[in-house]
Amino acid sequence: QQQVKQSPQSLIVQKGGISIINCAYENTAFDYFPWYQQFPGKGPALLIAIRPDVSEKKEGRFTISFNKSAKQFSLHIMDSQPGDSATYFCAAAGTGNNRKLIWGLGTSLAVNP
Amino acid sequence: KAGVTQTPRYLIKTRGQQVTLSCSPISGHRSVSWYQQTPGQGLQFLFEYFSETQRNKGNFPGRFSGRQFSNSRSEMNVSTLELGDSALYLCASRGSGNTIYFGEGSWLTVV
Helix, strand or coil: CCCEEEECCEEEEECCCCEEEEEEECCCCCCEEEEEEECCCCCCEEEEEECCCCCEEEECCEEEEEECCCCEEEEEECCCCHHHCEEEEEEEECCHHHCCCEECCCEEEEEEC | CCCCEEECCEEEECCCCCEEEEEECCCCCCEEEEEEEECCCEEEEEEEEECCEEEEECCCCCCEEEEECCCCCEEEEECCCCHHHCEEEEEEEECCCCCEEECCCEEEEEC
C-alpha cells in the first residue's frame, strides 16, 4: 500500500515557468517531508524539506507548501530552468520507530529552453 | 567530508549467479539503508541497518540480504539472480537527523 501519492508522473514546463509537483500522504504520524532531486546517472540528493509546524519553506527558487489538514504538500520551482530537468521525489517520515522514509513514485520534469 | 561511496558502479551478471554490493557511509553515520530503483517503480526500500543490526526491512524476497560491519560499512547480497533484479541499487546513510544522503548507486544488469 503506497502511503505517499505523487503527481504528476511527468511534467513539461517552458523555461521561466513555474513547475508544481504535488504529494499526498495518509499517515498523520508523519512529521518530516523532504524533496529529493535526481539527475540521470546520479543518486537522489536532498533539495528541501519541511516539518508540519510551518506552512511554507522557501530556498531560492524552490518552495515547499504544506497543508496539514489536507495532508498534502507540494514543490514549486519558480523561474524553471533547463538545468532543473530531473526526477523529483517526495517522501515522508515520522519519528522514533516510524522514521523510515516513505517515497512517492517520482516526477520526471523536463524544462524546455 | 567524503560522501556515500558505492562499489562497483556497474556490473553484469548471469541469471542464477549471486552478487555482492558494497557501501561506505559518510564518516560518523551509523545508519545505512538500501534501495532498489527501477523505471516506473520509484525507490523501493530494501532494508536499513544501524549499528550492525537490521532495523527495518522492505517487502523483498529472502534472496536479498544485507549486513553491516562494525565500521558502519554495509554490503547487500542478492542470490540466484533473476532478470527482474536488473536495477540501480542505491545506498544511503543517515546521521543524527532524518536527512539521508545517497550514493551514486550500483547499476546491476542481469542477462
